[in-house]
Amino acid sequence: MSQITQTSQKIDIRPLFGLGHVPSPVYLDGYAEPGPDTPEGSADYVWQRGHIQDMVTFFRSGEIALQAIGHAGTGKSSFIEEFHNRLNLPLYTYNAHPRTEAGDLIGKYAPTPSGGLVFVFGPVARAAMEGRSVLIDEYNVIDPGEATGLNALLEGRSVFIPEIGDWIRPKPGFRIFTTINPRTVGYVGRNTQDAANDDRFRFMYFDYMPEDQEISLIKSVLLSAGMKDEATAISTATCYREVAAAVRKAYMGVSDDAAALDVTLSTRSLVRWAKYAMACAGVSNSGFGPVHYALERSKTLKASPETRMAIHEMVHQVFGEEYRTPLTQSLTA
Structure with a gap:
């Protein structure tokens, strides 16, 4: 079932995230059933209450961009995926690399089998137009000059696409998640992003499991x-x-x-x-x-x-x- 045709509903998240100790319902928008872009989940996943609280307040805030910071293997990406899985929400995922350009994320021309060109929207643009979430893994390997191309969308503002002569206007439900490693000597090829880009994010920190x-x-x-x-x-x-x-x-x-x-x-x-x-x-x-x-x-x-x-x-x-x-x-x- 395509989630584009589903109607979201208010879901009490307490049974989904092991919050039986919370006396009153905690509602977030979600879907009754998973769709083709709902990430896979694990029944054995162990939830951290602090992470759940951070994510719930982010979802309720109306903000667009959240950045998860932590060492390799601390569960940054898996937490975002598992959270969307429990609510049956779709999530596009893009694995960034040093050659990632703004066009890879927003859209660019691509060759067709017949030898022509067609404009293809990237995962961030698709998520914006459909009111979905998108996860950009290893965000700080992207060149800072390319990452600034996302600044307007990180605030939920419309972006003009010259190639198609039209605007991308984000729909409600659009959110951008990124993951980065700490800026320490153990990680090669990580960039310090532009201050204006950083300023558009809310942040979460991930450590190893207790x-x-x-x-x-x-x-x-x-x-x-x-x-x-x-x-x-x-x-x-x-x-x-x-x-x-x-x-x-x-x-x-x-x-x-x-x-x-x-x-x-x-x-x-x-x-x-x-x-x-x-x-x-x-x-x-x-x-x-x-x-x-x-x-x-x-x-x-x-x-x-x-x-x-x-x-x-x-x-x-x-x-x-x-x-x-x-x-x-x-x-x-």
Whole structure:
């Protein structure tokens, strides 16, 4: 069912976001059913109340632009997607890159199969004309001069398109979401956007999941993957979280130490690592360590040798498992 033909309705969001403690209904506009552009959601998603409060006040404010700031893997994009999923709202997504131009976002001519040209609206223009949301990931890799081309739309104002001789007039419901990483040494190719562009955003900050929630999530992952004993799952999940905390503290996006690590461990990485370690338990029969083996294949093989060894030493200290994998065997052969 196309959401363009649906009629929005007031939805009490308390059951959607685990807000049973709130005594009175909290209403936002949404749809009764998902549409083709509703993002996928996860039943296991863990909501942060502060994030929900920020998003609700933004939706009610009448403002157009919200920027989510946080380190890699802190859940900026997934939160925006999950929020729209629960309300069955459509969301266009654009992954920015250093060559992104204003025309990619608003619209430009594109070749046709017959050799002609046709004007194609970009995701921001489409969202504006249809009264939908659009998410621009990695917004601060865009050249500042190109990003200023969005300034009028960031305020919900109309924009004239010379190529078609007409105006884009944003409809109610139009919102622009962007994600950026902090302006620290750990991120390459990030730009400081024009002050006038920045001034048009409301901001949200994302950090890693609280310790107790992350341990609970990893515990559930381990039990779902076949670990039988809950106490063992809790202690093992605590070890995963301890390694993650140490890696995050040493990550160059946070630490300016000369030996800072060039990768970090997101919650998403932890889930992948824990699942794969359970699946790789059989490698112990070959004398390898399944926790190290899984971490290599889910994260550290792409890191520098120095970073890889430093992270696996953390794993050794926490789990007590020797770093023995086919890679270490080949390096010592």
